[in-house]
Amino acid sequence: MADTRTAYRTCPLCEATCGLELTIVDGSVTRIRGDQADVFSAGFICPKGTTLGRFHEDPDRLRRPLVKTESGHVEADWDEAYRVISDRALPLLAQDRDRTAIYLGNPTVHSLDAMLFGRAVITALGTPSVYSASTVDQRPREVASGLLYGLSVTIPVPDVDRTDTLLLLGANPYVSNGSLATAPDWPGRIEALQARGGTLIVVDPVRTRTAEQADLHLAIRPTTDALLLAAIATELVRRDVHRPDPADVDSLDRVIAGLAGFTPDAVADRVGIPASEISDLAERLAESERPCVYARLGTTVTPFGTTASWLVDVVNALLGALDRPGGAMFPTNPAGSKNTRSEDPHGREQRLGRRRTSVSNRPIELGEHPVAVLSEEIEAGHVGVLVTIAGNPVLSCPDSQRLDEALEDVDFMVSVDCYLNETTRHADVILPPPSHLQKSHFDLAFGNLSIRNVANYSPPVLPLDEGELPEWEVIARLAAVLGGASGDRAGAELVDGMMFDQAASGVLASDRCPPDLDEESVRASSAGRTGPDRILDVLLRSGPWGDWFGHGEGLSLDRLSNAPHGVDLGPLEPRLPGILSTPSGRPEFDHPDLMSDLDRLRTHVAEPNHGHDRLELVNRRTLRSNNSWMHNLEILVKGKPRCTAMLNPDDASARGIADGDLVRIESAAGLVEVPAEVTDAVRPGVVCMPHGWGHDRDGTRLRVASAHAGANVNRLTPTDSIDPLSGTSQLTGIPVEVAPVG
Ligand SMILES: Nc1nc2c(c(=O)[nH]1)N[C@H]1C(S)=C(S)[C@@H](COP(=O)(O)OP(=O)(O)OC[C@H]3O[C@@H](n4cnc5c(=O)[nH]c(N)nc54)[C@H](O)[C@@H]3O)O[C@H]1N2
Ligand SMILES: Nc1nc2c(c(=O)[nH]1)N[C@H]1C(S)=C(S)[C@@H](COP(=O)(O)OP(=O)(O)OC[C@H]3O[C@@H](n4cnc5c(=O)[nH]c(N)nc54)[C@H](O)[C@@H]3O)O[C@H]1N2
Ligand code: SF4
Ligand SMILES: [Mo]
Numbered sequence: 001m002a003d004t005r006t007a008y009r010t011c012p013l014c015e016a017t018c019g020l021e022l023t024i025v026d027g028s029v030t031r032i033r034g035d036q037a038d039v040f041s042a043g044f045i046c047p048k049g050t051t052l053g054r055f056h057e058d059p060d061r062l063r064r065p066l067v068k069t070e071s072g073h074v075e076a077d078w079d080e081a082y083r084v085i086s087d088r089a090l091p092l093l094a095q096d097r098d099r100t101a102i103y104l105g106n107p108t109v110h111s112l113d114a115m116l117f118g119r120a121v122i123t124a125l126g127t128p129s130v131y132s133a134s135t136v137d138q139r140p141r142e143v144a145s146g147l148l149y150g151l152s153v154t155i156p157v158p159d160v161d162r163t164d165t166l167l168l169l170g171a172n173p174y175v176s177n178g179s180l181a182t183a184p185d186w187p188g189r190i191e192a193l194q195a196r197g198g199t200l201i202v203v204d205p206v207r208t209r210t211a212e213q214a215d216l217h218l219a220i221r222p223t224t225d226a227l228l229l230a231a232i233a234t235e236l237v238r239r240d241v242h243r244p245d246p247a248d249v250d251s252l253d254r255v256i257a258g259l260a261g262f263t264p265d266a267v268a269d270r271v272g273i274p275a276s277e278i279s280d281l282a283e284r285l286a287e288s289e290r291p292c293v294y295a296r297l298g299t300t301v302t303p304f305g306t307t308a309s310w311l312v313d314v315v316n317a318l319l320g321a322l323d324r325p326g327g328a329m330f331p332t333n334p335a336g337s338k339n340t341r342s343e344d345p346h347g348r349e350q351r352l353g354r355r356r357t358s359v360s361n362r363p364i365e366l367g368e369h370p371v372a373v374l375s376e377e378i379e380a381g382h383v384g385v386l387v388t389i390a391g392n393p394v395l396s397c398p399d400s401q402r403l404d405e406a407l408e409d410v411d412f413m414v415s416v417d418c419y420l421n422e423t424t425r426h427a428d429v430i431l432p433p434p435s436h437l438q439k440s441h442f443d444l445a446f447g448n449l450s451i452r453n454v455a456n457y458s459p460p461v462l463p464l465d466e467g468e469l470p471e472w473e474v475i476a477r478l479a480a481v482l483g484g485a486s487g488d489r490a491g492a493e494l495v496d497g498m499m500f501d502q503a504a505s506g507v508l509a510s511d512r513c514p515p516d517l518d519e520e521s522v523r524a525s526s527a528g529r530t531g532p533d534r535i536l537d538v539l540l541r542s543g544p545w546g547d548w549f550g551h552g553e554g555l556s557l558d559r560l561s562n563a564p565h566g567v568d569l570g571p572l573e574p575r576l577p578g579i580l581s582t583p584s585g586r587p588e589f590d591h592p593d594l595m596s597d598l599d600r601l602r603t604h605v606a607e608p609n610h611g612h613d614r615l616e617l618v619n620r621r622t623l624r625s626n627n628s629w630m631h632n633l634e635i636l637v638k639g640k641p642r643c644t645a646m647l648n649p650d651d652a653s654a655r656g657i658a659d660g661d662l663v664r665i666e667s668a669a670g671l672v673e674v675p676a677e678v679t680d681a682v683r684p685g686v687v688c689m690p691h692g693w694g695h696d697r698d699g700t701r702l703r704v705a706s707a708h709a710g711a712n713v714n715r716l717t718p719t720d721s722i723d724p725l726s727g728t729s730q731l732t733g734i735p736v737e738v739a740p741v742g
Pocket of ligand 3: 011012013014015016018044045046047048049050177184
């Protein structure tokens with residue numbers, strides 16, 4: 001008799017946090033489908049979510065540590081791997097802890113273990129140089145939030161379920177399933193918006209799946225969203241249809257004065273949208289009862305990412321849509337976050353650019369070096385020891401060829417990763433986590449970004465196999481070794497104890513801690529648990545919906561463990577001014593660091609439009625990819641190649657390029673060759689490639705991915721163009737030349 005069971009868990013692959021229903025027969029996952037009873041996703045799932053069983057079984061997925069030798073990477077046991085780290089890294093650390101760096105990749109945010117224990121590695125390393133995928137992604141949004149609201153985690157999200165006019169810029173949630181706006185089933189939610197008579201407007205140089213669904217698609221020129229938003233703002237004011245919160249009128253008036261001159265007429269040619277259409281767009285937003293503006297990746301990876309993010313909030317505020325149901329609202333993280341902990345709205349003044357990198361003087365914001373400088377810092381000899389956790393910067397970071405070469409110069413590199421891939425092949429030691437189905441899951445980060453307040457915990461679905469360690473322990477042992485302790489179970493327990501103490505002391509320091517709660521009771525309540533689950537329990541119980549260790553009805557890990565489909569905490573509620581942490585106690589719309597960027601924005605109006613000799617390169621995502629790392633699953637890569645360059649028919653015929661021809665794309669940084677896909681979905685002057693491909697390097701162990709290698713778009717992106725406010729790399733609107741090969 002087969003042993004068949006059903007398990008439920010949240011998908012850890014992307015921000016949509018879909019509930020999954022897994023059928024497990026004799027210890028193997030035989031089916032994954034959407035969990036119809038999940039309180040948030042109600043059965044929605046995408047093709048990636050069904051592959052977690054295949055990922056678990058992928059023979060290329062690492063089960064044992066690898067140590068680099070003269071003849072390549074060889075398996076080692078855990079003790080030996082940590083001994084190599086201690087033998088090789090500790091002498092380097094003893095010389096100079098400043099000559100160290102860490103890179104944290106995107107899946108860190110999706111891993112409870114890595115979220116909680118990655119910090120211990122940073123502390124143990126004592127490094128001043130933290131890098132992450134944020135500076136090739138959302139950092140401008142966070143920097144804008146830091147200035148506007150006092151905290152970078154205070155990010156407004158679109159209230160998709162209640163809006164009646166949604167203006168989406170630089171986002172393709174039909175494919176990406178959303179970002180900085182956690183919502184399973186974006187397609188269903190957008191269709192529901194339209195079914196209730198609402199409107200979707202998409203601004204994107206490409207007619208994406210999302211744009212196809214839109215009531216109106218405006219094909220903007222890349223990098224110019226800040227100009228469009230400025231023109232919408234001036235137009236709302238000119239028509240006298242703005243309706244801001246009275247408390248914000250003064251600061252918004254100063255912004256409006258600063259925006260004078262950014263009229264629809266003035267920006268139309270540069271943004272590539274007729275002035276009359278910009279004016280109509282402003283009118284549509286103003287006439288709507290519950291408008292909402294939301295912008296994402298296409299607007300942040302530009303030289304004006306921070307300014308665009310700011311102007312999104314300015315337009316929302318002018319529309320009276322900020323912090324209002326149906327507008328752009330602030331979630332309340334059930335595991336707590338900086339914006340749930342303090343009742344005091346008055347924070348310190350924030351200023352940008354106080355710290356700078358050593359080689360090219362780039363801003364270090366929110367404690368992180370822009371990843372664009374990693375290669376130059378290595379070249380300058382500043383990185384003796386490098387740690388990467390869940391990242392593949394050799395594919396995901398600008399001028400990837402240069403970084404690939406620079407990594408050879410790092411004295412000692414250790415990676416915590418599931419694969420021997422383009423990045424980890426440089427590592428002296430690779431420490432593999434178990435598969436996602438073997439760890440517990442809770443989305444610590446997405447509670448800050450969720451369009452509904454929801455809490456959902458998943459225990460591991462499959463046990464660890466012989467010789468595997470939980471991910472938190474892999475990372476905790478690494479922290480222990482780098483901190484000079486032992487790299488065994490005892491070392492991990494030491495680090496675990498320290499991380500728990502930190503969380504427990506946070507409880508007692510909280511404004512909301514009941515007066516009779518003492519440290520003893522906090523400790524006693526977590527008895528029997530270790531690792532991330534123990535810390536998570538403390539965070540939940542002391543969070544905004546917490547049970548305060550038996551003082552109320554609220555959330556605890558026990559309660560969530562008994563709710564496999566999640567706990568719905570209701571729609572978002574207005575939170576201003578309570579969550580602000582600014583000197584004025586209001587949003588600082590006229591923050592001087594933001595206002596002072598308007599002169600630079602003015603010069604952007606006058607910059608020449610590319611589009612004839614030189615095209616502008618933009619990026620896309622594909623439904624069956626997840627950044628760079630799911631291409632080793634046959635089911636996701638089979639069929640026609642997805643790594644193509646989409647070209648407008650006019651641009652293609654002007655170059656003698658036919659659909660399917662191999663083309664050469666060349667930028668100041670490098671060149672790639674990919675098949676052309678001729679389509680009027682891209683606006684003239686634009687060429688569009690997906691990111692995350694290029695699995696053609698030697699020394700990897702990705703048998704399926706290397707058979708579907710594709711080309712790496714980041715061979716074309718330069719390191720020298722960044723948003724000077726946030727340090728984020730420009731990845732879109734890169735000038736390129738495109739020609740047929742041969
Ligand atoms: N299937 C899949 N889903 C994913 C991922 C994945 O790799 N695959 N990655 C996940 C991650 S890490 C993230 S951050 C999210 C990102 O999710 P989204 O923010 O939705 O980003 P993209 O899907 O890349 O869509 C960005 C859009 O911006 C457009 N664009 C480019 N330049 C400009 C511009 O200058 N202005 C405007 N207005 N638009 C522009 C592009 O054409 C593209 O359609 O997706 C997540 N989800
Ligand atoms: N040109 C261009 N470049 C881009 C983008 C773009 O749109 N265009 N998008 C940017 C964005 S938004 C992002 S977020 C970055 C992503 O950039 P990265 O985070 O650097 O790259 P990923 O491809 O997500 O690599 C994830 C790595 O983590 C490993 N991994 C997966 N799950 C786990 C886990 O649970 N634990 C551990 N320890 N390892 C795990 C995988 O094997 C892989 O090596 O790329 C950025 N780069
Ligand atoms: S949309 Fe994202 S969370 Fe949902 S199943 Fe797909 S990968 Fe998983
Ligand atoms: Mo991302």
